[in-house]
Amino acid sequence: MSTTVEVLKKLLDVSALRHEVLAHNLANATTPGYRRQDVAFRDALTQAIGKNDAGAVSKVQASVQTDRNAPVDGRGNSVSMHLEMSALQENSLLYGVSAQILNRKYARLQSAIKGQ
Numbered sequence: 001m002s003t004t005v006e007v008l009k010k011l012l013d014v015s016a017l018r019h020e021v022l023a024h025n026l027a028n029a030t031t032p033g034y035r036r037q038d039v040a041f042r043d044a045l046t047q048a049i050g051k052n053d054a055g056a057v058s059k060v061q062a063s064v065q066t067d068r069n070a071p072v073d074g075r076g077n078s079v080s081m082h083l084e085m086s087a088l089q090e091n092s093l094l095y096g097v098s099a100q101i102l103n104r105k106y107a108r109l110q111s112a113i114k115g116q
Helices: 003-027 042-050 054-058 081-114
Strands: 037-040 063-066
Touching (some): 003 037, 003 042, 037 042, 042 054
Antiparallel strands (some): 037 063
């Protein structure tokens, strides 16, 4: 597989995981003491892409981390509905664009195989 395909597949996987984490944050927006979480992957993915090695990209592991820098309200909760919704929109856009590019790439491959 090409590095581009591996990057797109990894973006789809990570976006799906991040959607779950962000939805979990929203579900706990009123839970006292809850600290928001997010998915860390960008730095590791950027390094793997720099190697131009599909194997390195496929080995990138996303990790769910507690956001220790987010401001905390009086109940000890660090979820901001506004920021979570914004992050969900950004994440949905990333997922949608990645899926479209991957679909087009496979459509061109299928067309080449069929000789069209």
